[in-house]
Amino acid sequence: MAKEESGIAKTAAEMVKGLAGSYAGTLKHLFRKPITEQYPEYKKPLPARSRGRIILTVDPDGDERCVACYLCSAVCPTSCISMESRERDDGRRHAAWFRIHFARCIYCGLCEEACPTLAIQLTPDFEFCKDDILKFVYEKEDLLVNHGGRNQEYNFYRHAGLSEKGEKGTHINEEPPVDVKSNMP
Amino acid sequence: MRMPAMCRGTGKTGMMWILGFILLLIKLALVLAVLLGMAAALVLVERKLLGRFQIRYGPNRVGPFGLLQPVADGIKMLLKEDIVPASADRVIFMLAPAAVAMTSLLIFAVVPFAEDLTVRGRRIPMVIADLNVGLLFVLAMSSISIYGIALGGWASNSKYSLLGGIRGAAQLISYELSMGLSLVPIVMVSQSFSLVDIVNAQANYPFILVQPVAFLIFLVCSMAEANRLPFDLPEAENELIAGYHMEYSGMRFALYFVGEYVNMVVIGSLLAVFFLGGWRGPFLPPIVWFLLKVMIVPFFLIWSRASLPRFRYDQLMHLGWKVLLPLSLLNIVVTGAVILVTGR
Numbered sequence: 001m002a003k004e005e006s007g008i009a010k011t012a013a014e015m016v017k018g019l020a021g022s023y024a025g026t027l028k029h030l031f032r033k034p035i036t037e038q039y040p041e042y043k044k045p046l047p048a049r050s051r052g053r054i055i056l057t058v059d060p061d062g063d064e065r066c067v068a069c070y071l072c073s074a075v076c077p078t079s080c081i082s083m084e085s086r087e088r089d090d091g092r093r094h095a096a097w098f099r100i101h102f103a104r105c106i107y108c109g110l111c112e113e114a115c116p117t118l119a120i121q122l123t124p125d126f127e128f129c130k131d132d133i134l135k136f137v138y139e140k141e142d143l144l145v146n147h148g149g150r151n152q153e154y155n156f157y158r159h160a161g162l163s164e165k166g167e168k169g170t171h172i173n174e175e176p177p178v179d180v181k182s183n184m185p
Numbered sequence: 186m187r188m189p190a191m192c193r194g195t196g197k198t199g200m201m202w203i204l205g206f207i208l209l210l211i212k213l214a215l216v217l218a219v220l221l222g223m224a225a226a227l228v229l230v231e232r233k234l235l236g237r238f239q240i241r242y243g244p245n246r247v248g249p250f251g252l253l254q255p256v257a258d259g260i261k262m263l264l265k266e267d268i269v270p271a272s273a274d275r276v277i278f279m280l281a282p283a284a285v286a287m288t289s290l291l292i293f294a295v296v297p298f299a300e301d302l303t304v305r306g307r308r309i310p311m312v313i314a315d316l317n318v319g320l321l322f323v324l325a326m327s328s329i330s331i332y333g334i335a336l337g338g339w340a341s342n343s344k345y346s347l348l349g350g351i352r353g354a355a356q357l358i359s360y361e362l363s364m365g366l367s368l369v370p371i372v373m374v375s376q377s378f379s380l381v382d383i384v385n386a387q388a389n390y391p392f393i394l395v396q397p398v399a400f401l402i403f404l405v406c407s408m409a410e411a412n413r414l415p416f417d418l419p420e421a422e423n424e425l426i427a428g429y430h431m432e433y434s435g436m437r438f439a440l441y442f443v444g445e446y447v448n449m450v451v452i453g454s455l456l457a458v459f460f461l462g463g464w465r466g467p468f469l470p471p472i473v474w475f476l477l478k479v480m481i482v483p484f485f486l487i488w489s490r491a492s493l494p495r496f497r498y499d500q501l502m503h504l505g506w507k508v509l510l511p512l513s514l515l516n517i518v519v520t521g522a523v524i525l526v527t528g529r
Contacts (some may be wrong), residue, residue, distance in 0.1 A: 022492040026238045036241040
């Protein structure tokens with residue numbers, strides 16, 4: 001009987017201790033400064049590589065980097081990127097039109113990874129909600145920016161060159177073509 | 186009130202009767218406004234306090250410091266569609282929320298909230314109705330409020346609501362008994378069922394000093410009475426979605442909430458009246474003391490909500506029947522023995 005009573009007393013003591021502990025814990029937090037960040041007033045600086053609104057960057061010369069290779073469009077899991085390729089007179093390929101439907105975009109960043117010319121990039125900007133879903137269809141003018149994004153120096157055409165137009169033998173350092181039929185020994 | 190006796194008189198007494206009636210109406214309006222205002226404010230206080238307990242700011246967008254949040258909530262609730270499920274029992278479904286809010290408000294009718302005023306030699310009691318069976322009235326009303334929960338849960342014709350209603354009824358049986366019994370020693374000491382007399386009996390010392398066990402039992406039961414954590418089984422969110430008021434929307438849903446928050450204030454006032462000496466206290470005016478004491482229970486309930494997990498159904502039964510009930514019975518016996526020995 002005495003043993004049982006001490007057991008009850010022990011259980012009761014443990015119960016009171018547990019209750020007091022949890023009440024004390026919450027009371028301590030009542031006087032702490034809240035850790036909430038008040039969003040619209042305070043905007044937390046986001047990491048440079050966080051994935052938000054997509055931009056089309058330009059190379060240091062100011063020419064658009066996109067060569068309309070369709071890789072971003074092909075890799076896009078939601079098929080929200082579409083474009084039409086065209087070749088300029090000087091031989092540079094570019095997109096005649098380029099369209100991203102941001103209401104479908106999931107900001108996965110696969111387009112950025114696929115891009116061979118660093119043209120398409122994701123920016124930390126995420127605050128561009130709209131009242132109409134069709135306003136999320138961004139055309140090329142809306143996507144193009146006047147800087148190089150994360151890599152300002154990169155210039156794809158300086159490495160790859162252009163597919164020049166013109167007759168054989170007219171290019172720089174090129175020998176004139178040989179007339180095979182008259183090249184008799 | 187001694188109205189009927191006054192009613193028989195003519196001339197001057199008739200005039201006095203009309204004046205008394207107007208006075209009663211003013212008191213009613215005042216108490217109703219204060220009580221509903223406190224309930225609305227308590228919603229904000231709860232969200233704010235709970236936020237601070239969890240180291241965040243509560244609502245702070247509507248108005249300065251979020252003070253207009255109750256107004257915004259009220260407008261929102263009033264403008265929401267009042268949906269009655271197709272298979273619900275229409276009449277009971279529509280009446281049940283009123284039972285909860287009404288009974289909570291009615292309890293306050295017998296609570297004295299300040300010292301009697303004396304105007305031109307006439308005493309104006311600061312209580313709406315000084316019933317000589319006030320304590321029984323309180324217990325009866327708090328029992329009736331469970332009809333709102335049980336019937337609302339049943340009339341919704343939804344399994345979650347029904348489970349919530351059944352739990353509410355079962356919970357009532359297991360705590361109401363100990364709650365009533367915990368108040369018996371108060372009656373024994375004060376020798377009256379009237380709440381006014383109980384407050385007057387605490388002129389020298391509050392009953393919490395002589396009845397600490399009854400105080401603790403009442404406090405635990407008040408958590409169950411208010412259907413709040415850790416005894417919020419009828420509306421356990423993560424088991425029953427919302428319990429008995431799951432199918433309710435708009436103002437009917439709001440009525441359940443008004444009932445719950447008014448109930449918190451009312452339980453606070455009952456605790457103040459039974460154990461803390463009601464409006465009595467030094468230096469400050471009686472009404473301020475009363476409000477301060479009333480706010481103890483809501484604060485404690487919110488604090489408990491932040492601190493404790495929900496009891497399991499059988500744990501509540503265990504606590505009610507095997508711990509609180511024997512304890513309150515023992516408390517009555519000991520109190521009786523002490524009164525017998527000391528002879529007062």
